[in-house]
Amino acid sequence: MKSMRSVAVLPASAEGKLGRQPGLVLPAWRALLEGRWQQRLSTVTRLSVAYHDAAERLDDGHRQGDQTGPPELRRLMRETVAARRALSDTEEALARLSAGTYGLCEQCTAAIPASQLAGEPETRYCRRCVRQAAWGPELATCRGSVSQQPW
Secondary structure (H helix, E strand, C coil): CCCCCCCCCCCHHHHHHHHCCCCCCHHHHHHHHHHHHHHHHHHHHHHHHHHHHHHHHCCCCCCCCCCCCCHHHHHHHHHHHHHHHHHHHHHHHHHHHHHCCCCECCCCCCECCHHHHHHCCCCCCCHHHHHHHHHCHHHHHHCCCCCCCCC
Protein backbone atom coordinates (compact mmCIF):
# COMPACT_ATOMS: atom_id res chain seq x y z
CA MET A 1 0.00 0.00 0.00
CA LYS A 2 1.40 3.39 -1.00
CA SER A 3 1.76 6.29 1.35
CA MET A 4 -1.24 8.56 1.75
CA ARG A 5 0.99 11.42 0.56
CA SER A 6 1.45 9.99 -2.93
CA VAL A 7 -0.21 11.72 -5.83
CA ALA A 8 -1.46 9.86 -8.88
CA VAL A 9 0.07 10.98 -12.15
CA LEU A 10 -2.65 11.33 -14.73
CA PRO A 11 -2.38 10.86 -18.46
CA ALA A 12 -3.04 14.08 -20.39
CA SER A 13 -6.48 12.84 -21.54
CA ALA A 14 -7.59 12.26 -17.96
CA GLU A 15 -6.21 15.53 -16.61
CA GLY A 16 -8.54 17.55 -18.82
CA LYS A 17 -11.64 15.63 -17.77
CA LEU A 18 -10.83 15.51 -14.08
CA GLY A 19 -9.54 19.06 -13.97
CA ARG A 20 -13.05 20.37 -14.70
CA GLN A 21 -14.41 18.83 -11.52
CA PRO A 22 -14.07 21.13 -8.53
CA GLY A 23 -13.15 19.25 -5.41
CA LEU A 24 -11.55 16.23 -7.11
CA VAL A 25 -8.18 16.42 -5.33
CA LEU A 26 -6.46 13.10 -5.86
CA PRO A 27 -4.49 12.91 -2.57
CA ALA A 28 -7.77 13.38 -0.68
CA TRP A 29 -9.42 10.57 -2.66
CA ARG A 30 -6.40 8.33 -2.04
CA ALA A 31 -6.59 9.03 1.71
CA LEU A 32 -10.33 8.30 1.70
CA LEU A 33 -9.93 5.06 -0.25
CA GLU A 34 -6.98 3.90 1.87
CA GLY A 35 -9.01 4.54 5.02
CA ARG A 36 -11.91 2.54 3.59
CA TRP A 37 -9.47 -0.22 2.60
CA GLN A 38 -8.18 -0.45 6.18
CA GLN A 39 -11.73 -0.57 7.58
CA ARG A 40 -12.80 -3.22 5.09
CA LEU A 41 -9.71 -5.34 5.70
CA SER A 42 -10.44 -5.20 9.42
CA THR A 43 -14.04 -6.29 8.76
CA VAL A 44 -12.94 -9.22 6.58
CA THR A 45 -10.44 -10.31 9.24
CA ARG A 46 -13.00 -10.03 12.06
CA LEU A 47 -15.64 -11.99 10.12
CA SER A 48 -13.17 -14.67 9.01
CA VAL A 49 -11.99 -15.22 12.57
CA ALA A 50 -15.61 -15.32 13.81
CA TYR A 51 -16.48 -17.92 11.16
CA HIS A 52 -13.55 -20.14 12.03
CA ASP A 53 -14.19 -19.80 15.77
CA ALA A 54 -17.85 -20.74 15.29
CA ALA A 55 -16.86 -23.71 13.12
CA GLU A 56 -14.45 -24.96 15.78
CA ARG A 57 -17.14 -24.74 18.46
CA LEU A 58 -19.44 -26.79 16.32
CA ASP A 59 -19.91 -30.21 17.90
CA ASP A 60 -23.03 -31.51 16.16
CA GLY A 61 -21.21 -33.38 13.37
CA HIS A 62 -21.33 -30.74 10.63
CA ARG A 63 -18.14 -30.14 8.70
CA GLN A 64 -16.73 -26.61 8.46
CA GLY A 65 -17.79 -25.89 4.86
CA ASP A 66 -21.01 -27.92 4.94
CA GLN A 67 -23.93 -26.12 3.25
CA THR A 68 -26.31 -27.69 5.75
CA GLY A 69 -24.42 -26.22 8.72
CA PRO A 70 -26.02 -24.04 11.35
CA PRO A 71 -27.53 -20.70 10.31
CA GLU A 72 -24.81 -18.78 12.16
CA LEU A 73 -22.08 -20.30 9.97
CA ARG A 74 -24.04 -19.60 6.78
CA ARG A 75 -24.65 -16.00 7.90
CA LEU A 76 -20.99 -15.47 8.74
CA MET A 77 -19.97 -16.93 5.38
CA ARG A 78 -22.36 -14.62 3.48
CA GLU A 79 -21.13 -11.59 5.42
CA THR A 80 -17.49 -12.55 4.86
CA VAL A 81 -18.01 -12.98 1.11
CA ALA A 82 -19.76 -9.58 0.90
CA ALA A 83 -16.96 -7.95 2.91
CA ARG A 84 -14.33 -9.50 0.63
CA ARG A 85 -16.16 -8.14 -2.42
CA ALA A 86 -16.26 -4.66 -0.86
CA LEU A 87 -12.54 -4.89 -0.09
CA SER A 88 -11.86 -5.92 -3.68
CA ASP A 89 -13.91 -2.96 -4.97
CA THR A 90 -11.80 -0.60 -2.87
CA GLU A 91 -8.56 -2.22 -4.08
CA GLU A 92 -9.74 -1.80 -7.68
CA ALA A 93 -10.55 1.88 -7.05
CA LEU A 94 -7.05 2.39 -5.63
CA ALA A 95 -5.59 0.71 -8.71
CA ARG A 96 -7.61 3.06 -10.95
CA LEU A 97 -6.33 6.01 -8.94
CA SER A 98 -2.73 4.86 -9.46
CA ALA A 99 -3.37 4.23 -13.17
CA GLY A 100 -4.86 7.69 -13.62
CA THR A 101 -8.34 6.50 -14.51
CA TYR A 102 -10.08 7.09 -11.18
CA GLY A 103 -13.14 9.26 -11.64
CA LEU A 104 -13.61 8.27 -15.28
CA CYS A 105 -16.50 6.03 -16.33
CA GLU A 106 -15.26 2.62 -17.44
CA GLN A 107 -18.00 2.44 -20.07
CA CYS A 108 -18.00 5.84 -21.79
CA THR A 109 -14.87 7.48 -20.25
CA ALA A 110 -16.87 10.55 -19.15
CA ALA A 111 -15.85 12.18 -15.89
CA ILE A 112 -17.85 10.89 -12.92
CA PRO A 113 -19.13 13.84 -10.86
CA ALA A 114 -17.34 14.37 -7.54
CA SER A 115 -20.75 14.29 -5.82
CA GLN A 116 -21.31 10.76 -7.12
CA LEU A 117 -17.82 9.68 -6.04
CA ALA A 118 -18.44 11.19 -2.60
CA GLY A 119 -21.49 8.95 -2.18
CA GLU A 120 -19.74 5.84 -3.47
CA PRO A 121 -15.96 6.31 -3.86
CA GLU A 122 -15.52 2.90 -5.50
CA THR A 123 -18.00 3.61 -8.30
CA ARG A 124 -16.82 2.70 -11.80
CA TYR A 125 -19.62 4.13 -13.93
CA CYS A 126 -21.26 7.51 -14.46
CA ARG A 127 -24.96 7.89 -13.69
CA ARG A 128 -25.93 7.81 -17.35
CA CYS A 129 -24.24 4.44 -17.92
CA VAL A 130 -25.72 3.05 -14.70
CA ARG A 131 -29.19 4.11 -15.88
CA GLN A 132 -28.64 2.62 -19.31
CA ALA A 133 -27.48 -0.67 -17.83
CA ALA A 134 -30.49 -0.79 -15.48
CA TRP A 135 -33.14 0.29 -17.99
CA GLY A 136 -31.63 -0.96 -21.19
CA PRO A 137 -30.64 1.35 -24.03
CA GLU A 138 -34.18 1.77 -25.36
CA LEU A 139 -35.71 3.00 -22.11
CA ALA A 140 -32.73 5.19 -21.25
CA THR A 141 -33.09 7.12 -24.51
CA CYS A 142 -36.88 7.32 -24.15
CA ARG A 143 -36.57 9.00 -20.75
CA GLY A 144 -34.57 11.90 -22.07
CA SER A 145 -31.12 10.48 -21.56
CA VAL A 146 -28.44 10.91 -24.15
CA SER A 147 -29.34 9.20 -27.41
CA GLN A 148 -25.82 8.02 -28.09
CA GLN A 149 -25.19 4.67 -26.41
CA PRO A 150 -21.73 4.03 -24.95
CA TRP A 151 -21.73 0.40 -26.07
